[in-house]
Amino acid sequence: MKSLIAILGLSSLQLASAFTLSRITSASHRNGIFRAAPPSPDFFSSSSSSLDLFVITGGTTRTAASTTLLAAHPHPASMKGFISGGGGASLLRSLHSDKFYVLSAVMLLSSFGLTLERRTKIGKALSAPLATMALALIIANLGIIPFSSPIFDFVNTNLIPLAIPLLLYDSNLRRVISDTGTLLIAFLVGTISTIIGTIITYPLFPLKSLGPDGWKIASALAARHIGGAINFVAVSETLNVSGSAVSAAIAADNVVVALYFGLLFSLATEGEEQEEHSNQQQEQSSLNDDEESSRFIVRDPENVSNAGGDITMPSIAVALTVASCIVTVGKLLTTAMFPSTSALPMISVVTVLSATAFPTFFHDLAFTGTSIGVIFMQMFFAASGAAGSIRLVMQKAPSLFIFSALQVGIHFVSLMGIGRGILRLKSNELYLASNANVGGPTTAAAMAQAKEWKRLVLPALLVGILGYATATPIALALGQILLKLPTRVG
Numbered sequence: 001m002k003s004l005i006a007i008l009g010l011s012s013l014q015l016a017s018a019f020t021l022s023r024i025t026s027a028s029h030r031n032g033i034f035r036a037a038p039p040s041p042d043f044f045s046s047s048s049s050s051l052d053l054f055v056i057t058g059g060t061t062r063t064a065a066s067t068t069l070l071a072a073h074p075h076p077a078s079m080k081g082f083i084s085g086g087g088g089a090s091l092l093r094s095l096h097s098d099k100f101y102v103l104s105a106v107m108l109l110s111s112f113g114l115t116l117e118r119r120t121k122i123g124k125a126l127s128a129p130l131a132t133m134a135l136a137l138i139i140a141n142l143g144i145i146p147f148s149s150p151i152f153d154f155v156n157t158n159l160i161p162l163a164i165p166l167l168l169y170d171s172n173l174r175r176v177i178s179d180t181g182t183l184l185i186a187f188l189v190g191t192i193s194t195i196i197g198t199i200i201t202y203p204l205f206p207l208k209s210l211g212p213d214g215w216k217i218a219s220a221l222a223a224r225h226i227g228g229a230i231n232f233v234a235v236s237e238t239l240n241v242s243g244s245a246v247s248a249a250i251a252a253d254n255v256v257v258a259l260y261f262g263l264l265f266s267l268a269t270e271g272e273e274q275e276e277h278s279n280q281q282q283e284q285s286s287l288n289d290d291e292e293s294s295r296f297i298v299r300d301p302e303n304v305s306n307a308g309g310d311i312t313m314p315s316i317a318v319a320l321t322v323a324s325c326i327v328t329v330g331k332l333l334t335t336a337m338f339p340s341t342s343a344l345p346m347i348s349v350v351t352v353l354s355a356t357a358f359p360t361f362f363h364d365l366a367f368t369g370t371s372i373g374v375i376f377m378q379m380f381f382a383a384s385g386a387a388g389s390i391r392l393v394m395q396k397a398p399s400l401f402i403f404s405a406l407q408v409g410i411h412f413v414s415l416m417g418i419g420r421g422i423l424r425l426k427s428n429e430l431y432l433a434s435n436a437n438v439g440g441p442t443t444a445a446a447m448a449q450a451k452e453w454k455r456l457v458l459p460a461l462l463v464g465i466l467g468y469a470t471a472t473p474i475a476l477a478l479g480q481i482l483l484k485l486p487t488r489v490g
Helices: 002-030 079-084 086-096 099-119 121-126 128-141 150-167 173-179 182-204 208-224 229-238 243-267 272-276 278-289 313-337 344-357 359-386 390-422 427-439 441-450 454-484
Strands: 033-036 053-057 060-064
Touching (some): 086 099, 099 121, 099 150, 099 359, 128 243, 128 390, 150 313, 173 454, 182 208, 182 427, 182 454, 208 390, 208 454, 229 359, 229 454, 243 390, 243 427, 313 344, 313 359, 344 359, 344 454, 441 454
Antiparallel strands (some): 053 060
């Protein structure tokens, strides 16, 4: 909790610094009236980060060009006005235009969500993305941070494209195919079941309360229920979904997913898979003992707490350099092949192909890439939460809850009908594959461990990562189908 207290204390220090500066400025009235110029919109691109200080004496204005302020704060008329709220409002308006204030807030919110998830039971139940978005939504609606900022645009347009390859460095498709067995078939059936669930659900509940974001959120939730949060973010960003819709969808879907996991755990039988496949388990153990195979420890892109590895300065530099190069190649290919469309799907494809072609190189970067990518993702959730309206979120969440619940319900029925009824796959593998679809690698591996399906822990992680690699283009293609479907009137 010490780190959490320290994180929250930084924001108080920011405000205290601005408050102290206002008192210094007010005390200088005897010799003249000092007024700090507001930050320029091109603050980051300017040649100097100093602020001009204007001194007004006897009706004449002169500029102290060499003076540099640590923070910008409009001069309050009096301390009484500041305490009564007028000065406080002016201070917040000034801070809203300060890019470093907004950036600090985004980083604090991102760190808060990660710390809460790692250190508290409530945080684990909420998840880091939801905790970050919820707090960002609250403090934005209280006026502490702005609803829009160039920092938010920077996160969406620059950091998210970098996060995609950083989080997919372990997406070696050859290993997915060779090491997953029948669980891969079950996962593919689950993917088809999510598509079926979305196509059936959207005409019945077209999410008209979201306006033009309705079909976009339906596509993003399909991506979420094939891959994971990475894909939800990629599809939402590609389709320019509003912050309020993103916040409401995450909140509603998390409740549905939690209830669905309870159903899967109650249906699954403990230890059955291990006993029925003792010969396969011995083969898997032999494979794991092989020196070449044991070098590759799959790391889940959404959970760095249980991933071993070292982060060094060279690993950070190489991971970011490779990600930047992949983004560049992805954008060039998109411009050449699919102009006027988002580059995120092509960036995902380039990353997966690269990780498959050079597995050792990318595996060595996976831990560092995952760590950086998770931070970038958290910054996206902070920016999306800040852009939302509590009133709109509360209005949209009920319809999104119904949509997500029906989508997941049809997914389950289709999965069992096709997987168990037609393909005769084992029930436990179907439950685990569904967990990997709807929740991602983390929850799937946790379920395999909890149920003592030791031979399925690694395959569960691998098929979950396959979901990350494929869900974004699948969901974007599905979105074009949803636009052509007739929807229920009223």
